[in-house]
Amino acid sequence: MAQMYFYKFNINAEIYNVYKDETLQEKILNQVFEKLDSDMTYEYGFEEDEQDKMIEYKFCDLLKSSEDLAITGRLVKIYDGEVESYDRKNDTVTQVYEEDRAASATFYFDILNEEIAFITRQGFGYLQFGTYFVKLLEQKFPEGSFALILEKNIGELKSKLYAMNRVLKVTCAMIPPNANEAEFTTLLGASVDEFKETGATKYVQSMEIPAKGKNSIKVKTRFFNRLLYALGKGYADMVVEGRNKNNEKITLNSDEDAPYKLPIPESEKDSISAFREHGKCNLSILLKDKALIQMQDNGEVNGDKEE
Template sequence: MAQMYFYKFNINSDIYDVYRDATLQEKVLNKVFESITSDFTCTQDYKEPDGLEKTVEYKFCDLEKDISTLKVTGRLVKIFDGETQTYNRIKDTVDIKYEEDKAASATFCFDILNEEIAFITRQGLRYLQFGKYFMDLLEMKFPENSFKLVLEKNVGELRSKVLGINRILKMSSEMIPPNANEEEFGILLGASVDEFKETKATKYSQSIEVPVKGKNAINPNTKFFERLFFAIGRGYATMTVEGRDKENTKVIVNSDEDAPYKIPIPEKEKDSITAFKERASLGITKLIRDKSKLKLRETGEIDGGEEKS
């Protein structure tokens, strides 16, 4: 079975304008729908381990757009030059051939109204790379930092991994204002929300730590951590936790790398635009339902934060 991953699409630079005028959100989302086309590409230069400079190209293709639901289904394709190896049965050896315009593609479905992107990954196009390329393509049509993609996380799995660390030494996190949900912003930042909004900042970073030497450790069973888990589960934050296990070996838990929200999808459906659109719609519905179950109680604990399948 292949795996389907998800990105939360967030309006970023204009988020405070959206708070003041709810109609602006619809206008922005319609512009996003119109901007996703297959008639432009983005390129990125990089160096191979041997120092050889190369260029990778990426673009959208095979697009199907449904204006009635504001859904865009298609592929994000990475185009590059490289070697291909095949086994030669007659000579019992490996034939190596250099090829131009090799490709690695990821089928995706962007549900713009629900602000969620469902997609699959491939060898050479993993989920964090997909998010970077998708944003690069969007920013060719919009000003930089207009939007923010946040990988959806399995908050139950993340909490289990964090609480399983024997001694936590450091925690760093990044949070963005909830997309068109000012009330939830108050839940996430508490009394400091108005002061933060006055700054006009669109990203809130924080870090806490204790000295490595000594016996002190950060306590994750607190309202502080539960508030962060809630923000992560809702699609507005990321977290990295560093510590030591029982053998005093260094442990790092990264919310994006170690606890992505994913749903299995049959291999035969991952490359069919029609089948993937149907499967993605079901997956996004399940994701939104799971996220809606997350409630931050007055005690600081999360309701509905159990592990998601």
């Protein structure tokens, strides 16, 4: 079975205007549906062996459904490079230079629910997918209009966090939630109005203690539960540095170590029509799991699911 990953699609630059005018969110999402097409391209250049190389990213094989405001298709990476093959006659390996090599990621974009389901493949990982999906959209929208946050398995993340022997440093990046303005208060508490006054659309906070000694940052606290809630809802990323039981340095990255994923048959992962159906089904599971994540009166986070 292949693995399907998920990104929470967030309106970013206009989020405070969305809080003021609820109709604006629907307007922006409809614009995304209309403007996302196969004409969008993004080129990335880099130097290698003193020769300029270019990598092109674009959408292709798009299937749009206006009934449920959803798009199925592929995000493809196009590049020139060498391919190795085995020469049985001469018992050796040969290299052949090929133009327009490709690596693609099939996706299902549920615009109404602001979620993207997708697969990865060798040479095109899930972090690359998120980066270039946004860069393609920015060909027709202002830079910073949207932010993609990889969906986390909050149960798996908590398990790995609590297993750390000592927590020495925590860095968390959080964006204003698209759900509603009240959700923002849940995330930031009393400081939400002061933060909104700044006009910033990303809140980065960090905390640490000296590595010497035996002290550890306490993670089973109300403060951390707010962070975990934000991660579980698709509004934040977190990196934790600490030590294991052997006093060895370890790092817990929420994107790399606890992505939310669900299976999809290998035989159907590249079929646009089949991927659409699996994407709809798996997104319904994700949304149900996210709905169970709640901040309780005592500050605890419940409803998390561990695979």
